[in-house]
């Protein structure tokens with residue numbers, strides 16, 4: 001008799017240990033994980049190279065079900081937001097974005113968020129709980145099943161941990177998820193195509209640097225000085241800018257990977273020429289680039305987006321100072337799927353299912 005387990009939350013090694021403990025050959029782990037993450041099946045019956053007795057035992061020990069998609073909403077420019085139901089009645093959003101380099105999925109790591117950044121919608125209700133690895137897998141699984149039904153072979157090619165939650169506050173589950181989706185016979189997403197975004201949890205950045213994985217580190221900087229940053233982000237009181245930049249430099253040094261500094265541009269708060277100049281001096285000489293995110297206004301916060309001219313002027317000042325700078329293309333603002341706008345707008349138990357709610361799918 002197998003003890004109850006959550007097979008979608010198991011690492012490759014844990015799965016091998018499980019089958020070893022059952023007296024099954026180690027290759028059973030490869031078979032099962034390939035079915036789950038490579039072929040994305042949602043029942044053991046489909047795992048035709050497993051003996052029936054083993055399939056039945058697994059179904060009892062770790063029942064499988066397809067992820068529950070509560071709602072799907074598509075925006076004009078090719079962004080699709082999925083609301084995924086969790087077994088305990090919570091729900092999280094995951095957002096699929098079409099880029100010229102392929103499909104990228106924005107994955108949530110927590111229900112809600114404890115970080116309380118002043119401009120962000122995800123933290124408005126505080127943290128509810130961490131997601132398990134399996135619940136993160138279910139986000140990519142739900143989307144993969146949805147997009148595979150079309151005529152072309154469409155697959156998620158990159159993953160950004162920029163949905164709701166702070167990934168480094170759910171470190172172990174996030175790292176397990178990252179390794180699992182990298183597994184060659186599963187989703188096979190290269191580490192360089194996986195981005196972990198953090199509000200600046202310094203010990204987590206140092207820990208990540210030691211993993212030896214070339215994942216992209218994205219840091220939500222949003223201000224070049226401690227007083228502005230502390231007014232926007234509570235985490236800055238714990239890990240001020242000096243420590244944060246040191247941790248990022250350590251990350252770049254140990255991984256050889258360029259760090260992305262996200263800079264959410266907020267009208268009249270952090271968007272002056274002086275802010276741009278002090279940002280340039282702060283990061284100059286480090287392996288990095290700056291990605292400007294024009295604020296997506298969240299009603300409750302009262303912050304406004306700067307004008308197009310102000311955004312361009314900020315970028316020009318940075319570029320003139322020799323800092324590589326991009327301005328994030330806006331995606332999904334019309335469906336509240338853009339950064340910081342992910343919110344649990346749908347309650348569960350309304351009697352509506354995905355099929356009732358799907359709309360505007362192209």
Ligand code: SAH
Nearest residue numbers: 120165166197198199220262295296339340
């Ligand atoms: N907790 C992680 C990842 C989630 S947020 C982090 O802080 O990095 C993804 C990005 O969107 C972060 O850079 C975040 O600061 C930014 N963001 C949050 N609210 C925003 C808003 N209203 N407009 C623009 N960007 C926002």
